[in-house]
Amino acid sequence: EEAFAHWANLYNALTLKVVLERHPVRSIRDIRSSGVPLDPKGWTGPWRTRLVTVEGRRMSLDDIEHETMRPTFRDPRVHYAVNCASIGCPNIWPRAWRAATLERELDAAAAAFVNHPRGVTVLPDGRLRVSSIYSWFREDFGGSEAGVVAHVRRHAAPPLATRLTERTAIAGDAYDWALNDAPAGT
Structure with missing residues (x-):
């Protein structure tokens, strides 16, 4: 639970930082990834920019969500915990995720979105x-x-x-x- 909360909080904080640094924008997709080749699937947005170093490894939002959280935790509620700053996204949780309340709050976030x-x-x-x-x-x-x-x-x-x-x-x-x-x- 501690690791899940850490990664989700890091993802959300970085997303907010990226948006606030470029604000005003109409969509997070208006912010392009930098320092990396174009996304092979044609996605636009900041998800591939290496934003943070964790244990000596430069990581992007994609790395956090798709290479760390999804394969490590194998919990679909990852998608309710991380937020891409879009109206279509599940609500950002109003406080930092905490290990002690994680299960209950992830279920509440899932229910709110569903x-x-x-x-x-x-x-x-x-x-x-x-x-x-x-x-x-x-x-x-x-x-x-x-x-x-x-x-x-x-x-x-x-x-x-x-x-x-x-x-x-x-x-x-x-x-x-x-x-x-x-x-x-x-």
């Missing part, structure tokens, strides 16, 4: 639209649409859980890359 339309929406025709996080990282959420639905059902409040009963397919996904920012003057 039960918000940014996470899961049951469309009027009964089909599901989910956050693109569940598509991008499907392997972390059970490896299939049915696995994603089972994951979100575990964190769904009763009204949503009831609507998810017997659903195993996802109609589509969405993500809002706009900066999760306070309006000017607030």
Whole structure:
């Protein structure tokens, strides 16, 4: 729990630092990685810039999330703990993650996202639209649409859980890359 909290807090602090250093920006994707080749998948954003040195190794946000947290902890709640400063992202936790309260708070963060339309929406025709996080990282959420639905059902409040009963397919996904920012003057 201590290691998980450390890595998640480091990721979030670095993300905030990157955004604040370039503010105002419309989206974190407007901030380009520097000092590295273009992303082979065509992603834009600061995730590949080496921002910090940990035990002698220069690391990027991608390194922290995809080479350290996801393979080390093998917990889909990593995606609720780290924040990319976008509206489509799960809420940033209002205080630093702590080992003593980590399990309870990760479950609360998962529930907050799953039960918000940014996470899961049951469309009027009964089909599901989910956050693109569940598509991008499907392997972390059970490896299939049915696995994603089972994951979100575990964190769904009763009204949503009831609507998810017997659903195993996802109609589509969405993500809002706009900066999760306070309006000017607030």
